[in-house]
Amino acid sequence: MDTITRMRCFIKVAEHKGFSAAARDIGRSKALVSKYIGELEDELGVRLLNRTTRQVSLTETGEAYYKEAVEILQRIDDLQASVQSVHGDVRGRLRISAPRSMGDQMLNQAMMEFLKEHPEVVLDLRLEDRFVDLVEEGFDLAIRVTDLEDSSLIARRIAPFRTVVVATAEVIEKYGLPRVPQDLAERPCIIDTNYRFKQNWSFGQNGQRATVAVKGPVEVNSAAAAREAALLDLGFLRTPLFFVAEDVRAGRLEVVLEDYEPPERGIHAVYPHRRHLSGKVRALVDFLVGWFAAAKKPEADAR
Structure with missing residues (x-):
């Protein structure tokens, strides 16, 4: 058994904080992984892991060894990948x-x-x-x-x-063109709940960031459904430009508050x-x- 194989097993155990998960990851038995770690510790003459019935943690020496081992194996893997990418299909x-x-x-x-x-x-x-x-x-x-x-x-x-706020001409005419982001708090908005901040839309200007709490008739975890809602005049939508670019070019949707868009x-x-x-x-x-x-x-x- 070579040292590199033992090092790889040790890294997996350290990352998974346990032998069972590490064994599943590398496709070996728990007993064999434990054997490899024991052999590595014997070879080095130090204890790398603290073992209890509930968890496995790194010793101080183990932490230092882990960092160096990761770097060494990364360089080995990068070298192999570089050769394969040049000479392989x-x-x-x-x-x-x-x-x-x-x-x-x-x-x-x-x-x-x-x-x-x-x-x-x-x-x-x-x-x-x-x-x-x-x-x-x-x-x-x-x-x-x-x-x-x-x-x-x-x-x-x-x-x-690029993230934009869009709406149909009908919605803009009915509710008025928002001049600043805070205007959206009083207008119907379509909320795509896939986004982390959901009802809290962020904007920026001159390096400053502002957040506006919005509400509206539609909350949906589908960008396609949110787009359809916007096209049907249900409110203002904040969405990636790529998803509505064709609608904007065709005039079905208009971009508003461009001066307040968050940084690209x-x-x-x-x-x-x-x-x-x-x-x-x-x-x-x-x-x-x-x-x-x-x-x-x-x-x-x-x-």
């Missing part, structure tokens, strides 16, 4: 998570074009409006359209992301910090960056 299963609204609107097309270029890739695309745990749920990559707060993830921006964010491809970027994942990310740039999506001028 883009093939195998890709498990991707993305928001349903983005998939239905544009990502599906990009993904299918990628598959056409790489026929030996098997795509498992999960469209759902929740943040998946990439490691626990076994995803290679996630597409996210929000601020990134998880420092355990590495992100690459693949396209800009980005659509990101994210993957776990400690997982090397395989050739197939790297190929997909590079493709998406090029695809969005060539298509000038999703932030084509819709004014």
Whole structure:
């Protein structure tokens, strides 16, 4: 049994804080994983883990060893991935998570074009409006359209992301054009509950951020349903521009409060910090960056 294999087992036990979960993750028995850790500790001549009947925790020495081991194995994995990406074909299963609204609107097309270029890739695309745990749920990559707060993830921006408030001309005429964000508090609003802050819409101007509590006749966890409500004159809608860009260009919806839009964010491809970027994942990310740039999506001028 080589040291690198023992190190990988140790890292899994440390991350899962237990032998059973680590064993399931790497597909080995709990007894075998425990044996590997014991051999590693014997080899080093130190105790790396505190073991109780309920939990496993790192010793002070174990914490220091864990940090160094992660870096060493990351460099090894990166080297292997680099060689494979240069000399190997883009093939195998890709498990991707993305928001349903983005998939239905544009990502599906990009993904299918990628598959056409790489026929030996098997795509498992999960469209759902929740943040998946990439490691626990076994995803290679996630597409996210929000601020990134998880420092355990590495992100690459693949396209800009603009949030707008829109309404039909009929709604604007009936309720009046909102001049400042606070005006929305007195107007009917359509609330997409997929968003973290739901009824609290954020705006910005001159570097300052303001939040407005809104209410209205519709609360729904579907961007498509929220768009339909807006098109049927039920109120003002806050939504990603890419989802209503065609409606804006066609004049079915109008953008309001442009001067108060929050700072432009980005659509990101994210993957776990400690997982090397395989050739197939790297190929997909590079493709998406090029695809969005060539298509000038999703932030084509819709004014």
